[in-house]
Amino acid sequence: xxxxxxxxxxxxxxxxxxxxxxxxxxxxxxxxxxxxxxxxxxxxxxxxxxxxxxxxxxxxxxxxxxxxxxxxxxxxxxxxxxxxxxxxxxxxxxxxxxxxxxxxxxxxxxxxxxxxxxxxxxxxxxxxxxxxxxxxxxxxxxxxxxxxxxxxxxxxxxxxxxxxxxxxxxxxxxxxxxxxxxxxxxxxxxxxxxxxxxxxxxxxxxxxxxxxxxxxxxxxxxxxxxxxxxxxxxxxxxxxxxxxxxxxxxxxxxxxxxxxxxxxxxxxxxxxxxxxxxxxxxxxxxxxxxxxxxxxxxxxxxxxxxxxxxxxxxxxxxxxxxxxxxxxxxxxxxxxxxxxxxxxxxxxxxxxxxxxxxxxxxxxxxxxxxxxxxxxxxxxxxxxxxxxxxxxxxxxxxxxxxx
Amino acid sequence: xxxxxxxxxxxxxxxxxxxxxxxxxxxxxxxxxxxxxxxxxxxxxxxxxxxxxxxxxxxxxxxxxxxxxxxxxxxxxxxxxxxxxxxxxxxxxxxxxxxxxxxxxxxxxxxxxxxxxxxxxxxxxxxxxxxxxxxxxxxxxxxxxxxxxxxxxxxxxxxxxxxxxxxxxxxxxxxxxxxxxxxxxxxxxxxxxxxxxxxxxxxxxxxxxxxxxxxxxxxxxxxxxxxxxxxxxxx
Ligand SMILES: Nc1ncnc2c1ncn2[C@@H]1O[C@H](COP(=O)(O)OP(=O)(O)OP(=O)(O)O)[C@@H](O)[C@H]1O
Ligand SMILES: [Mg+2]
Numbered sequence: 001x002x003x004x005x006x007x008x009x010x011x012x013x014x015x016x017x018x019x020x021x022x023x024x025x026x027x028x029x030x031x032x033x034x035x036x037x038x039x040x041x042x043x044x045x046x047x048x049x050x051x052x053x054x055x056x057x058x059x060x061x062x063x064x065x066x067x068x069x070x071x072x073x074x075x076x077x078x079x080x081x082x083x084x085x086x087x088x089x090x091x092x093x094x095x096x097x098x099x100x101x102x103x104x105x106x107x108x109x110x111x112x113x114x115x116x117x118x119x120x121x122x123x124x125x126x127x128x129x130x131x132x133x134x135x136x137x138x139x140x141x142x143x144x145x146x147x148x149x150x151x152x153x154x155x156x157x158x159x160x161x162x163x164x165x166x167x168x169x170x171x172x173x174x175x176x177x178x179x180x181x182x183x184x185x186x187x188x189x190x191x192x193x194x195x196x197x198x199x200x201x202x203x204x205x206x207x208x209x210x211x212x213x214x215x216x217x218x219x220x221x222x223x224x225x226x227x228x229x230x231x232x233x234x235x236x237x238x239x240x241x242x243x244x245x246x247x248x249x250x251x252x253x254x255x256x257x258x259x260x261x262x263x264x265x266x267x268x269x270x271x272x273x274x275x276x277x278x279x280x281x282x283x284x285x286x287x288x289x290x291x292x293x294x295x296x297x298x299x300x301x302x303x304x305x306x307x308x309x310x311x312x313x314x315x316x317x318x319x320x321x322x323x324x325x326x327x328x329x330x331x332x333x334x335x336x337x338x339x340x341x342x343x344x345x346x347x348x349x350x351x352x353x354x355x356x357x358x359x360x361x362x363x364x365x366x367x368x369x370x371x372x373x374x375x376x377x378x379x380x381x382x383x384x385x386x387x388x389x390x391x392x393x394x395x396x397x398x399x400x401x402x403x
Numbered sequence: 404x405x406x407x408x409x410x411x412x413x414x415x416x417x418x419x420x421x422x423x424x425x426x427x428x429x430x431x432x433x434x435x436x437x438x439x440x441x442x443x444x445x446x447x448x449x450x451x452x453x454x455x456x457x458x459x460x461x462x463x464x465x466x467x468x469x470x471x472x473x474x475x476x477x478x479x480x481x482x483x484x485x486x487x488x489x490x491x492x493x494x495x496x497x498x499x500x501x502x503x504x505x506x507x508x509x510x511x512x513x514x515x516x517x518x519x520x521x522x523x524x525x526x527x528x529x530x531x532x533x534x535x536x537x538x539x540x541x542x543x544x545x546x547x548x549x550x551x552x553x554x555x556x557x558x559x560x561x562x563x564x565x566x567x568x569x570x571x572x573x574x575x576x577x578x579x580x581x582x583x584x585x586x587x588x589x590x591x592x593x594x595x596x597x598x599x600x601x602x603x604x605x606x607x608x609x610x611x612x613x614x615x616x617x618x619x620x621x622x623x624x625x626x627x628x629x630x631x632x633x634x635x636x637x638x
Contacts, residue, residue: 003516003521010505011504013504014504302503303502303503303504306502307513307517308485310513310514310517310561311485311486311487311488311517312489313485397459400496400497400498401450401454
C-alpha cells in the first residue's frame with residue numbers, strides 16, 4: 001500500500017467522529033443526487049412514454065398547398081387566398097416509404113390514411129378521426145396490440161378497432177357494428193374487433209382504426225396515403241432527424257418534439273432545476289468536507305509536524321489529505337448510492353396508482369451511479385485541496401517546539 | 404573534512420520588548436565519527452542551534468554546510484531543506500517524537516517510506532534496528548503502550564534507519580534512568596564509530612559526558628568549546 005494512502009487511512013481511522021461526519025455528509029449528498037435523478041428521470045421517462053403512447057415520433061406528410069398572394073388591386077391591398085384544406089396524398093408514397101425505411105435511425109414506417117368523419121350507432125353520433133392503417137407496421141409505431149382492453153388486433157375488410165371512450169359513448173361492444181361516414185355522403189359499416197386504451201382520453205374518444213383500403217374509399221384518397229408515421233431509435237434526436245428527412249424527401253416532417261413543445265419546455269426546466277439543486281448539494285457537501293478536514297489538520301498538526309520535520313516532501317503531505325477527501329467521496333458515493341436507491345424505491349412504493357401499479361417507474365441506471373461516484377470522488381478531492389495546502393504549509397519547527 | 408559545519412550563526416526571536424537573541428555568532432564543526440555534546444542551562448539556545456543545524460529553521464545570519472552541501476549561506480537557504488532532512492539527517496527530538504497511531508515498527512518504517520524506500524527489505528531492517536535497541540518484543544506496540552525510554556529508543560531507531568551522515572538528538576536520555584542513558588549514549592558512540600556518523604547530542608546529564616569526543620557549552624546564545632573532560636579525542 002502506498003505510504004500516503006496508509007497514513008491517510010490511519011488519519012481517518014484515528015479521527016473517528018470526524019470521519020463519521022465526513023462520510024455521513026458525503027453519503028447524504030450522493031443520496032440526494034441519486035434519489036433526485038432517479039425520480040426525475042423516471043418521471044420524465046414516464047411522461048414522455050405516456051405522450052408517445054399514442055403519437056408517432058415523426059410524421060411525414062405532404063406540404064400544405066402554397067398560399068397565393070394577390071396584389072391586383074390598385075391600392076395595393078394585399079390579399080392572401082388559402083385554398084380550402086382538403087386531404088392531399090403523399091406523392092409517390094411507396095418510394096418515400098422505402099427511402100424512410102432505409103434511413104438509419106428509423107425503426108418502423110407506417111403509412112396512414114387519416115381524415116375526419118362521424119361514427120354513429122343508431123341515433124348516437126360522434127365526430128371521430130378515421131385512421132386507415134396496416135396493422136403490422138402501425139403496431140410497431142404505436143403499440144396498440146399490447147394495449148387492447150378487449151378483442152384482437154385485426155383489421156380485415158370492414159373491421160375496426162376503436163378506443164374505450166368511444167365504445168362507451170356509443171355503447172359499443174366487440175362484435176357490434178359501427179357506421180362511419182365522411183364528407184360527400186360516403187359511408188360504410190364496420191365490425192368492432194378490438195377496443196384499446198392508449199392512455200390518452202382524446203385518442204380513446206376519437207380514433208377509429210380501419211384498414212387502409214377502407215379509409216381510402218371513405219376519404220376519397222384512392223391509392224394514396226395522407227402521412228407516413230415513424231418510430232425512431234433516438235427519441236431526443238427526433239428534431240434533427242425530422243429536419244434531415246425534410247431535406248431528403250421535400251415533404252413536411254414533424255417530430256414529436258415540435259408537436260409537444262410545451263412538454264419539452266417543462267422537461268427542460270425540470271432538468272435545469274434538478275441541476276441547480278444538485279450543484280448546490282455538491283457545493284454544500286464540498287464545504288462540509290473541507291471544513292471538517294481543516295479541523296482535522298489542526299488536530300493532527302503534531303503528526304504532520306513530525307512527518308515534515310523528518311523531511312516528508314510537501315507533495316506527500318498534501319496527498320495524504322487529498323486521499324482522505326477522495327476516500328470520503330468514494331465511500332460516500334457507495335453508501336449514498338445505496339441510500340438514494342433505497343429512498344427512490346421506497347418513494348415509488350408509496351406513490352401508486354389506484355390499481356396498485358407504480359405511478360411512475362424509477363430508473364436506476366448504472367450510468368447514474370457511475371456519475372454520482374465520479375462527482376463524489378472529484379468533490380472530495382477538490383474539497384481536500386484547501387486542507388491539504390494548510391497541512392503542507394505547517395511549520396515543523398513550531399510543532400516540534402510546542403508539543 | 405567536517406560532516407557538519409556552522410559558521411557565524413545569529414538567531415533572534417521576536418521584536419522589541421520580547422526580543423530574544425538565541426544564537427550569537429555560533430560556529431561549530433563536527434567530523435566523521437565524532438560524538439559531540441551540547442551542554443548548557445535551560446534557555447541558553449541549545450535547541451535553537453540543533454534545529455538550525457538540522458535545517459528546521461534558518462538563521463538570520465551565518466552559514467550551514469552539511470557534507471558537501473552549502474545548505475545555508477549568509478542566512479539564505481540554498482537547498483531543498485526537506486530533502487536534506489530526510490536523506491542526510493536523523494533527528495531525535497526533545498518532545499513529540501513518535502506518531503501516536505503507528506506502532507513501533509511503522510514509526511521506524513516512516514523514515515524509509517518518506518524516501519520512497521519502503522518494502523520488505525525496509526521492514527526487515529526496521530525490525531533489525533528495533534532488535535538492536537532491545538525492542539524486539541515491542542514491534543507491534545503503540546507508542547502509548549511503551550515506556551518513555553522505550554519510546555525514545557524507537558525514535559533513535561528511526562533516526563538511524565536511513566544511515567544518515569548526521570544525527571541530531573535533543574536530550575534523548577532525559578526520560579531514561581542512569582544505566583539506560585549510559586547505554587543509549589554508548590549506542591550513539593558505537594553508531595558513530597562503526598558508521599562514521601557525526602552525532603550532536605544536547606544533554607544535561609553530566610554522568611554521561613565520558614561518552615563524548617567533544618563537549619560544547621552554550622550560555623545565553625554563545626557557544627564555548629571546552630577541552631574534553633576525559634581527554635579522549637576522536638580516534
Ligand atoms: N520560536 C521561538 N519564539 C520565541 N522565542 C523562542 C523561540 N524558540 C526559542 N525561543 C527563545 O530562545 C531562547 C533559547 O531557546 P532554546 O529552546 O534554544 O533553549 P534550550 O537551550 O533548548 O532550553 P531547554 O534546555 O530548556 O530546552 C529561549 O529564551 C527561548 O525562550
Ligand atoms: Mg531545548
